[in-house]
Amino acid sequence: MIKVGINGYGTIGKRVADAVSCQDDMEVIGVVKTKPDFISKMATKRYKIYTTKTENIAEFKNKGLNVEGTIEDLLDGIDVVVDASPEGVGAKNKVMYEKHNVKAVFQGGEKHELTGISFNAQSNYRDALNKDYVRVVSCNTTGLCRTLKTIDDVAGIKKVNATIIRRATDPGDPKKGPINAIEPVLKIPSHHGIDVKTVLYDLDISTMAVKVPTTLMHLHAITVDMIDKKTDLDDIVRALDKARxxxxxxxxDGLTSTAEIMEYARDLGRRRGDLFEIAVWKDGMNIRDGVLYYYQAIHQESDVVPENIDAIRAIMGMEDAEKSMDLTDKSLGIMK
Amino acid sequence: MIKVGINGYGTIGKRVADAVSCQDDMEVIGVVKTKPDFISKMATKRYKIYTTKTENIAEFKNKGLNVEGTIEDLLDGIDVVVDASPEGVGAKNKVMYEKHNVKAVFQGGEKHELTGISFNAQSNYRDALNKDYVRVVSCNTTGLCRTLKTIDDVAGIKKVNATIIRRATDPGDPKKGPINAIEPVLKIPSHHGIDVKTVLYDLDISTMAVKVPTTLMHLHAITVDMIDKKTDLDDIVRALDKARxxxxxxxxDGLTSTAEIMEYARDLGRRRGDLFEIAVWKDGMNIRDGVLYYYQAIHQESDVVPENIDAIRAIMGMEDAEKSMDLTDKSLGIMK
Incomplete structure (x- = not known):
């Protein structure tokens, strides 16, 4: 039984905690929260809570919430910590994980250099085997890796250009914008394509990105110059249909936008209406002169959740990537 | 003096009417409205109003609005009609224009085949000389033609891929969506690229498009594979800076999104806060391996207005494109 702690119980942390709970070979020893807010209240119903520093404990007690101790106490009782703290904070936490000799899975908000290994289960699971630290790439990078790896395997990729149309913030956040504007990422290429190369090492990819006023999903408009110019749409569709x-x-079928996709996901009955899978429009694809064009939608809150589970198994030494992904997909009800 | 009528007084029609009024060589004889709404009320303060059929006249009178007659009466007293009626209606109106021997400028909502000549002043003014019917291409196509023609002149274009991030509807429309979704145009290539080729005849261009929840502007993420691989960013910037x-x-400078661009436009003090110019981010451009990447923002309500004015002059026989554009730009305060 792999003993797992979750540091940070926000959008990603709470989902990873629930996913770990579903695995037969893992258990959640505790989750780390900073403040005794409604999320902590919910967390106490499912998990043991730890906090970032001793001074916080009284604050939790005042709100009637039981705290087991500090994160350092948690680290002494686990094999792996999933660091789901805010962007950049993971880098600071690493010193503490080293001190306690605990392996760690970081998220895409951290830099590749923090771990030296960035992770997408379908693309490079084995490169993370038995490592101490690994970084699961961001939601957008995960989505790009999943489909581009599949397409590269079937047709070979000469060059990718993609435009990332990003949701402004997550559905539960009332603070950020824009609410009526389109905001381009002026640095070209945007970091998304550069990040894909931390997983698909030899891929030639450039990305541009814009932020738009929506909360549900990201959407990618992707152009792939294929090496095998004889590849036809059926080849691509078959490969994507088979891929995990x-x-x-x-x-x-009425799935014309990200709104309908998320309505479909809610109807699936999964906790929080999550969609772990990348949704690719079969009737929104074309090939012209050996160039493949397609759209995909990314549920930014959840697509990295199965990757976190596989990353835990990889660093804990399970050699068989397919077996890990089978276990993960079955436990989470991932469709195929 | 060119006698102009405007059929349709919506987003485009009212702006074209005002722009025609600013020209020394044109006058607005009348505008055509269907219903006696607040827009008609505003219109009566500046223009003579005609309506689509005799039955409507009483309705206008009941609201205290004076109507000069029907559109057929207007057509008898003008040289050119600018058809700014809803998408597809222009095609039906053409029969009437033919009957009255009146030249017509249609908008981008109509098909290219309706006129056989599609128009962008900087790209193909002279092809419209003395024609009876011409179609000014849509706001997105106009924006693409303006910058791509400029880039083609300086570097040569091998191939363009662009993603069009479209505003959902115009600011004054409370009815359409989406309000929280991204909606891709599943037909690839989208019509935008195809439409550019009705003006830039030999350009190899493919476009993808998504609709997003904003009303202010469209935004394009554009990738240009250049023929002259020695072209550097300075060459491109210099050419765009000089172009009309x-x-x-x-x-x-704080112009990070379409919201700030439109705030800037409102501060310029033009009627309705319009921005006739295409806004290109100078610090959002890059060249990698002979491929140029750039973003541009399109004020969908107004960028075709100067094109309508030049289209009128072209079909009325003014041979000098530069002279027409000089007159238009000066009268509308277009910046350079």
Whole structure:
């Protein structure tokens, strides 16, 4: 039984905690929260809570919430910590994990250099085997890796250009914008393509990105110059249909936007209405002169959750990537 | 004096009417409205109003609005009609224009085949000389033509891929969506690239498009594979800076999104806060391996207005494109 702690119980942390709970070979020893807010209250119903420093404990007690101790206490009782703290904070936490001799899975908000190994289960699981520290790439990078790896395997990729149309913030956040504007990422290429290369090492990819006023999903408009110019749409569709953690959808079925995709996900009955899979429009694809064009939608809150589970198994030494992904996908009800 | 009528007084029609009024060589004889709403009320303060059929006249009178007659009465007294009626309605109106022997400028909502000549002043003014019917291309196509023609002249274009991030509807429309979703145009290539080729005849261009919850502007993320691989950013910047109806802006000046661009436009003091120019981010451009990447923002309500004015002059026989554009730009306060 792999003993797991979750440091940070926000959008990603709470989902990873629930996913770890579903695994037969793992258990959640505790989760770390800073403040005794409604999220902590919910967390106490499922998990033991730890906090970042001794001074916080009284604050939790005042609100009637039981705290087991500080994060350092938690670290003494676990094999792996999933660091789901805010962007950049993971880098500071690493010193503490080293001190306690605990392996760690970081998120895409941290720099690649923090761990030297960035992770996407379908692309490079074995490169993380038995490592002490690994970084699961961001939601956008995860989505790009899943489909591009599949396409590269079937057709070979000469060059990718993609435009990332990003949601402004997550549905539960009332603070950030824009609420009526389109905001381009002026640094070209945007970091997304550069990040893909931390997983698909030899891929030639450039990305541009814009932020738009929506909260549900990101959407990618992708152009792939293929090496094998004889590849036809059927080859691509067949490969994507077979690949893990990708679903093919059709606008003709009424799935015309990210709104309908998330409505579909809620109807699936999963906790929080999550969609772990990358949704690719089958009837929104074309090939012209050996160039493949397609759209995909990314549920930014959840697509990295199965990757975190596989990353835990990889650093804990499970050699068989397919077996890990089988276990993860079955436990989370991932469709295929 | 060119006698002009405007059929349709919505987003485009009212702006074209005002722009025609600013020209020394044109006058607005009348505008055509269907319903006696607040827009008609505003219109009566500046223009003579005609309506689509005799039955409507009483309705206008009941609201205390004076109507000069029907559109057929208007057509008998003008040289050119600018058809700014809803998408597809222009095609039906053409029969009437033919009957009255009146030249017509249609908008981008109509098909290219309706006129056989599609128009962008900087790209193909002379092809419209003395024609009876011409179609000014849509706001997005106009924006693409302006910058791509400029880039083609300086570097040569091998191939363009662009993603069009479209505003959901115009600011004054409370009815359409989406309000929280991204909606891709599943037909690839989207019509935008195809439409550019009705003006830049030999350009190899493919476009993808998504609709997003904003009303202010469209935004394009554009990738240009250049023929002259020695072209550097300075060459491109210099050419765009010199070209008409394009302005270079900088994120570093606080113009980080379409919201700030439109705030800037409102501060310019033009009627309705319009921005006739295409805004290109100077600090949001890059060249990698002979491929140029840039972003541009399009004020969908107004960028075609100067094109309508030049289209009128072209079909009325003014041979000098530069002279027409000089007159238009000066009268509308277009920046350079």
């Amino acid at each position: 953690r990708i679903i093919l959808i059709n606008g003709s | 109806r394009i302005i270079l802006i900088n994120g570093s």
